[in-house]
Structures are given as C-alpha cells and as structure tokens.
Amino acid sequence: MKSLNLILSLLLCSQVIFSPVHANDEEHGKVLRDAASVGDNEAIRSALASHPDTEAANRFGITALMRAAESGNANTIALLLSLGADVNARTKGGCTALTFAAENGFPAVTAMLVEMGAHVHVRTRSGWDALMISSRLGLDVIVAQLLSFGADPSAVDRNGETALIGAVKKGHIKVVETLQRFSKGLDLDQAQKHGVTPLMYAVEGDHIGILQFLLEKGANPNQIDQLGSTPLHLAAQAGQVQMQKLLIEHKAKLGLQDEDGMSPLMLASAQGQVASVNLLLEKGANKTLKNTAGKTALELAEAAGHQDVLKLLTDVTH
Numbered sequence: 001m002k003s004l005n006l007i008l009s010l011l012l013c014s015q016v017i018f019s020p021v022h023a024n025d026e027e028h029g030k031v032l033r034d035a036a037s038v039g040d041n042e043a044i045r046s047a048l049a050s051h052p053d054t055e056a057a058n059r060f061g062i063t064a065l066m067r068a069a070e071s072g073n074a075n076t077i078a079l080l081l082s083l084g085a086d087v088n089a090r091t092k093g094g095c096t097a098l099t100f101a102a103e104n105g106f107p108a109v110t111a112m113l114v115e116m117g118a119h120v121h122v123r124t125r126s127g128w129d130a131l132m133i134s135s136r137l138g139l140d141v142i143v144a145q146l147l148s149f150g151a152d153p154s155a156v157d158r159n160g161e162t163a164l165i166g167a168v169k170k171g172h173i174k175v176v177e178t179l180q181r182f183s184k185g186l187d188l189d190q191a192q193k194h195g196v197t198p199l200m201y202a203v204e205g206d207h208i209g210i211l212q213f214l215l216e217k218g219a220n221p222n223q224i225d226q227l228g229s230t231p232l233h234l235a236a237q238a239g240q241v242q243m244q245k246l247l248i249e250h251k252a253k254l255g256l257q258d259e260d261g262m263s264p265l266m267l268a269s270a271q272g273q274v275a276s277v278n279l280l281l282e283k284g285a286n287k288t289l290k291n292t293a294g295k296t297a298l299e300l301a302e303a304a305g306h307q308d309v310l311k312l313l314t315d316v317t318h
Contacts, residue, residue: 029056160193
C-alpha cells in the first residue's frame with residue numbers, strides 16, 4: 001500500500017513544471033527534505049540555521065513539510081510549522097501536506113495539519129481533494145476524519161466524479177459505508193458527467209455487496225445515464241443474474257428502454273445471456289417490445305444465433 005500511495009502521489013501531486021534552481025539552494029532543499037522524511041529534527045535545525053528557507057522545494061514543488069507528512073513524522077511537522085512552514089503550500093500538481101498525510105493513512109498527522117490551518121477543500125490539478133483520494137485508496141478511517149473536518153462529499157473532479165463514485169469503482173465497501181454514515185444528506189444517486197451513477201459503477205465492477213448496500217440505503221435503481229441505460233440494463237447485458245435479482249427486488253423497472261429502444265430483455269437476448277433472459281421472463285418482462293430498429297428480443301436473439309435464448313422466448317409458459 002505504501003508503494004501504491006507513493007506512485008499515486010507522484011501522479012497526482014508532482015506534475016513537472018521545470019524552473020531554474022540555484023545549485024546551493026537545491027542542495028539545501030534536498031538536505032532539508034531528506035531530514036524531514038526520516039524525522040531528523042536536529043538535521044533540520046542545522047540546515048535552517050545556515051539557510052532559513054522552510055519552503056525550499058524540489059522541481060515537483062514538494063517541500064520538507066510535505067515529506068514529513070508523507071512519512072507521518074508528527075514531531076517534525078510540529079517543528080517545521082513552528083519555524084514558519086506554510087501548511088497550505090502546494091506542489092506543481094496542486095497537492096498539500098494534508099493530501100500527502102491523508103493518502104498515506106496518517107490520521108494523527110491529518111488532524112494536526114487541519115488544526116494548524118490546512119484547508120480540506122484544496123484540489124489537485126486533476127480536481128481531486130483529500131477526501132476523493134482517500135476514498136479511492138480505501139482509507140475509511142481517514143475518510144471519516146475528513147468528513148468530520150468539513151470535507152464536502154458532493155464535490156466532483158474534472159470527470160464529475162464524487163468520493164462515493166471513486167470508492168464504488170475501486171470496490172471499497174467500508175469507504176462507501178463510511179461516506180453514507182457520516183455524510184448528512186449524501187446523494188447516493190449523484191452521477192458523473194455522463195450520467196453514470198454509483199449503482200451503475202457497482203454493476204460494472206461486479207461489486208454486489210456495494211450494490212446491495214446502496215439499494216438498501218435508498219439508491220434509485222431506475223435512474224438513467226445519458227444513453228438511457230439503467231443499472232438493470234447493464235446487469236442484464238453482462239449476465240449478472242444475482243445483481244439483476246437485487247435490482248428487481250428493489251423495484252427496478254423491467255420495461256425501460258434506452259435511447260436505442262433496447263430493454264434489459266433485448267440486451268440479454270442479443271448477448272445470449274440465457275440465465276438473464278430466463279430471470280427477466282420469470283419476472284414478467286415484455287417480450288413484444290421493439291427497439292428503434294423495430295426488432296423484438298426474439299428477433300435480436302435469432303439474428304445473433306442464440307438458440308437457447310430462442311427456446312426461452314418461444315416458450316408459451318413465459
């Protein structure tokens with residue numbers, strides 16, 4: 001996890017913008033940052049005595065305070081802040097010391113930084129705040145903490161994705177539960193810019209536990225994306241029978257048609273998803289609906305050569 005978070009830190013926070021740096025300044029900064037990384041406070045005092053610049057950053061904009069936060073060195077953070085380090089200094093990628101502490105899973109350091117004035121709403125250049133990042137990493141304790149400090153669960157990144165969507169996509173059910181529990185009035189149906197909802201991402205990722213949790217907490221199984229698809233469309237097409245059962249139990253409508261006029265039954269039939277077709281027919285799906293091309297589920301199955309599906313669709317008991 002540590003190495004994964006370091007990679008993410010570099011991707012999110014270290015977008016390179018080169019600028020000329022004097023050799024002596026760079027050497028001083030490196031000594032300071034290296035000392036902060038390992039919590040060597042004596043080396044920090046010595047470095048600052050000869051060159052009092054707490055904000056000396058590398059070419060990525062990473063400062064000693066950020067290195068200390070990344071490593072969870074609370075005493076070093078306290079020292080640097082007492083010596084005037086900027087708690088809200090940002091890297092070239094837009095990250096702060098709080099971002100580094102949160103994504104590396106240091107709750108005590110996260111709390112210290114917020115108490116010292118760190119802003120929880122600061123975004124990276126990708127539009128991610130500390131809550132979004134910790135949600136994607138599955139850090140439920142940090143997520144709960146950031147929410148208690150006022151982080152906004154409805155905030156979105158450049159793709160319109162919330163912390164909840166990030167957690168669902170990664171399959172982090174504890175984070176999903178934490179967001180729902182500690183966020184007053186959390187919108188479980190808040191979609192990203194193409195209308196894809198948390199429920200839809202749960203289906204796409206085959207995260208059945210998350211799907212069940214969201215449905216039990218009131219997520220809408222009939223909300224559509226920009227293409228007119230519902231979670232049931234996605235589950236039927238992919239042959240995810242258990243997910244279909246959950247959706248139907250929570251009042252998913254069988255006859256909704258997307259922008260091409262395709263119903264869940266049509267999609268399942270066209271893809272040869274026998275078990276899905278059987279379930280939908282048992283639950284009362286309409287076999288006579290036509291898509292925008294005038295084709296029924298039976299005609300779609302016939303065109304694709306799905307004989308087992310054809311047998312189900314022509315069975316008079318359905």
